[in-house]
Amino acid sequence: MSSSSIDNNLAGRLALITGASGGVKNLVVSLIQEYERTYPNRQPPRSSVHKADLSDVEETLGLCEEAKSVHEKPVDILIANAGFGRRITDIEDIPLDVFEHTINVNLRAPFLLAKSVAGGMKAQRWGRIVFISSISGYGVGLNGCRTSPTPLDANALSYILRDYAASKGGLTSMMKNLSTRLAEYNITANDVSPAMIGETGLLPSGDSVPGLVDSIPLGRLGTPQEVANVVTMFCTTGYITGQSVVLAGGLNHK
Secondary structure, eight states: OGGGGGGOTTOOOEEEEOOTTOOOOTTHHHHHHHHHHHSTTTTOOOOOOOOOTSSHHHHHHHHHHHHHHHSSSSSEEEEEEOOOOOOSSSSGGGGGGHHHHHHHHIIHHHHHHHHHHHHHHHHTOOOOEEEEEEEEGGTTHHHHOOOOOOOOOOHHHHHHHHHHHHHHHHHHHHHHHHHHGGGGEEEEEEEEEOSSSSSSOOOOOOOGGGTGGSTTTTSSSSHHHHHHHHHHHHOOOOOOOOEEEEEETTTTOO
């Protein structure tokens, strides 16, 4: 394949981005701003807003169909950003219904969404699937991956979520499997695994959790724009697949 036949152009593509009303909703704004910077002479992307409960199978499946119907084309890019997590640190304290809801939103919904868009992507032999995972999916919470000797108080330690980690670990594993299965159709699958992203409802600023910023080697929280930068790279670089980028300010997840 010659370089002239490689298609990384996003113009005219339909992107389905979930989680626009959640904690990392600024990601959506950042992606639109990135598009406008990249293509300053083009019209702003046409967008539509759809409401769906991603813990519900029928509503999740209906979301893809609704987007395709409104825009009259298959989904080219899936960015599964919606997530759920409760700050319950001890496994014996996690109710079964909370565990199931976490798995349903964080793992089952991305599976259903990927399943729904894969057919259209295969037919046109082009697609991008990007999951928003987490450093916790590597089997560690903040306490297990930090390198700073600064002690964390109880508030900071409460960000170590057992059921959330399980769901995100499954998400990264599913991404890697999808990447091998879909590569022959020119469909890529990757994920971003952030840690401690600020400017969100969960974590507005570093001051909201004492000791948290001190535990991050770079000494600050990440931003939604930085998450969007990695997502944009995945969408515009068709030679990357099966990769998980840890966006964690130097926190060691190994």
